[in-house]
Amino acid sequence: MTPRPATPRPTTPATAPADAPRTAADPGPAPAHRTPSLGWWRDAVIYQVYVRSFADSDGDGVGDLPGVRKRLPYLAELGVDALWLTPFYASPQADGGYDVADYRAVDPRLGDLADAEALVDEAHALGLRVILDIVPNHTSHQHPWFQRALAGDAGARDRYHFARGKGVRGEEPPNDWQSVFGGPAWSRVPGEPGLWYLHLFAPQQPDLNWRNPRVHEEFDAVLRFWLDLGVDGFRIDVAHGMVKAEGLPDIGTGAQARMVGAQELPFFDQDGVHEIHRAWRRLLESYGPDRIGVAEAWAPTPERLALYVRPDECHQAFNFHFLRAGWDVAQLRAVIEESMAAATTVGAPTTWVLSNHDVVRHRTRLGSLARARAAALLMLALPGSVYLYQGEELGLPEVTELPDEVRQDPAFLRAARETAGGQEGLRDGCRVPMPWTAGGPSFGFGPGESWLPQPPGWGTLSVQAQTGDPLSTLELYRTALRLRRLLPGLGDTAMQWLRAPEGVLALSRPGLVCVLNTRPAAVEMPAPGELLLCSVPEESRESMEAGAGPGRLRLPANSCTWWAA
Template sequence: MGWWRDAVIYQVYVRSFADGDGDGVGDLPGVRQRLPYLADLGVDAVWLTPFYASPQADGGYDVSDYRAVDPRFGHLDDARALVAEAHGLGLRVILDIVPNHTSDQHPWFRRALAGDAAARERYHFRPGRGEGGTLPPNDWESVFGGPAWSPVPGEPGLWYLHLFAPEQPDLDWRHPKVHEEFDSVLRFWLDLGVDGFRIDVAHGMVKAEGLPDIGAGEQARMIGSQELPFFDQDGVHDIHRAWRRLLASYGPDRIAVAEAWAPTPERLALYVRPDECHQAFNFHFLRAGWDTGQLRTVIEESMAAATTVGAPTTWVLSNHDVVRHRTRLGSLARARAATLLMLALPGSVYLYQGEELGLPEVTELPDDVRQDPAFFRTAQGGRAAEGQQGLRDGCRVPMPWTSDGPSLGFGPAAGWLPQPAGWGELSVQAQTGDPLSTLELYRTALRLRRLLPGLGDSAMEWLTAPEGVLALSRPGLVCVLNTGRAPVEMAAPGELLLCSAPEESRDSMEAGAAPGRLRLPAQTCTWWAA
């Protein structure tokens, strides 16, 4: 069985994880210093966000050189040492690859702006509409808000496409040179020893023939729920098949993970067919509300779609592009309960740095420290996609490692975004060893997940449960989620292993309940040995 089918993968947002050189920005030496923490946490792999050479117009997702480490983050030798040390600790390393677009400072695009016709063919340059071409070529909108087209400087009537920021021009994947270049880039990092790639905008590399108008308002709200001519086009699957063959040439354990927004679980499943990507992020689960009906429907549909192509389901609650799930779900109690539910489901799990500390979204950052391009685009009247409405800086505030200090252990100096007052109490140092802490809940859950043979990639069965409760059975485990605001009485499923409510025990659940029954606390998830 492939290691990825039941892996727990931890996302490191490099800029905000650990600062090794004291400049206020996280870097590869900082990540390397903290690898033992991740191994102790109990994860199987680390996904690193982009650290390539970049002007940082979008946090490194605007790449100017895919084979170089940006000096802010270290050097190529730091990447090589990080991979080697991670492997020594039993951790695999997944890199972020950004193939939908480059930076506007990439040599190809700079040549294109200078008039190089061959370079222009690798992007989407089009004449504008209206008198003198003063209007964009079509009505597409940027995911970050505003038009998806910008005029070419010095050439009135000519425009280029960027589905994200203007500094991120989209590549034209119909050009063979684009394929050749990324094959070479993937091989460069595979030769260095990485274990796979998370493919940014895996659904967006191919656009509909002729770049047709959409003719509908609020396109950003349609992403992931309706067909769009710039996302989830069938042609992207040819690219993923080619990359799967390339990865396989390095052995069976190198993987591709698709960041793909698809309208339905069935469309998402196409990305994980046996000859395509190994995993795809399940944003349908992330979007589900605190409701048993929604959760059960999403879980059932996701598993059914993945099963049709023989792929594992991949679960995620938070990442660097969405509001942290503690804030999104409304409380720490719900966040802890949702995590235990997620970790009990069949398949693979992704954790986002800091969620194991119960970090909330930082919602009161001053405007003058924000760096999310979506913030500036929406401030100018644009409409951004859900999760990208200028709020992404709030989930990217540097990690608190210690209870005090200028950056709470993130580095020798203050970090690139300010940490809120009181975050020292949420730090790794403050929570380590405290059996009631969220960090220790994660450590215990991940340890049990490894010890219980039925967890991971195996069968699941729903159990009868009262209203507002989800109960599921795995080999050797019963998981029960009470979403209600009051305790619920039900039959005892077995021996209590873990409860998301830190003060609860089986004794307290039995108090006041009928013989042989329990009072499950409100807004909790419990694990029971079956």
């Protein structure tokens, strides 16, 4: 296979409304802020597809690649620039595919290589780029390397972290590290008392030893395999965790490991990871300027996170600090300022995200659908790139009442046995399959039941039920994404804060003013311009002006508005 460039997204949106705003710099074709030479990723909207829960083509209850391919037109119409696919590699599925047994093969439950190639080709034909998840911190315990290591192969063992335990007979783990999923980060090697192996996540996910050159060589080859197939880049799982401190020292606290926190940990955010990312940047650039690396780096501060996006490292890094901010103007403003300042020091774009497959959906986390809709408009108005998680455009809540017997999150399963709860077992609730239609056994997800049960009322939240309804969350997202594409000031451009009443956040972009009211009641302020979009769909300029003084507006509670400045 030879590398094939991605087809750029058409610059004239076929779905743009007839009365969409135009400017002198944008008479209709390419919006002025879409400047390919700056890098498509700098202001891209990238949609995360959790493959197992997106669309099931064969009725086995699990989403697959043919299912994703069938739904690509939906993503093109939604208005995103790219999709990020969670792992679909051959895997025993101990952790939703993040335990990889073969990085060059597709899990037969999810399709085959021909399906992967057809998906990439069709996405490109629709103007969508494709980013794959790569999992370099650990493999599956069924990976051939680890199986050879368990059999005693010394060379294979050096590709992982094996160590003798403490105590007279090695009966205690080699150090005090805890797994993110709860309990010790070490498991005993079967048949060899006193010998242990490291796994920062589930026992079925042994950590690789990135001090071994063979590990580097293997992943270089894996990246080239998928780049040759035509993918546009990689989201790098646990990008901050591949290098462990020399000697694997104790932490000394015995505290539960977390993906991010103020405490410095000898297995996360070690300086040695940056040389790996530099080498991968060189590899990506050998395929041209448009292939990208995206770091899932849970760094303790925005300044540490910025190190992952220096000019010779990753193109983007997920900004989890924004995701973790509460519904509070001071918190939001501080996170936005700190994130942008840190990224600016290295010339990188800031990324924004509200939900993903590892956290509680933001509708539930923020406390209401109104807040979720408002937060989405704020996020889409900020400079840089945006990540959307499947179903957030439908306003899906977290499913909090799943029966224990259907849960598959290893964090939940391990916590149930050991009382420790690394991620509280909450990840199944955000992975419940997408509702596409108002009825059917799985609301259009597939021809049969889904691998996780959907709530009975999800038909009203489906794509079918919301399409064409001007009050729906789906149409809010579609309109916001069209405006983001059409307005020349949205994207990778400057931003400044505006004066606003207490509890209100107001910012200005070239040609746009965005106003967020976090208060539980309406608030008055001067009218900033012509109303473009409001997260409270029944509100119009006329209703906002009613009861307010001349030149003033009453902004709805828990709302966000966009204004043409």
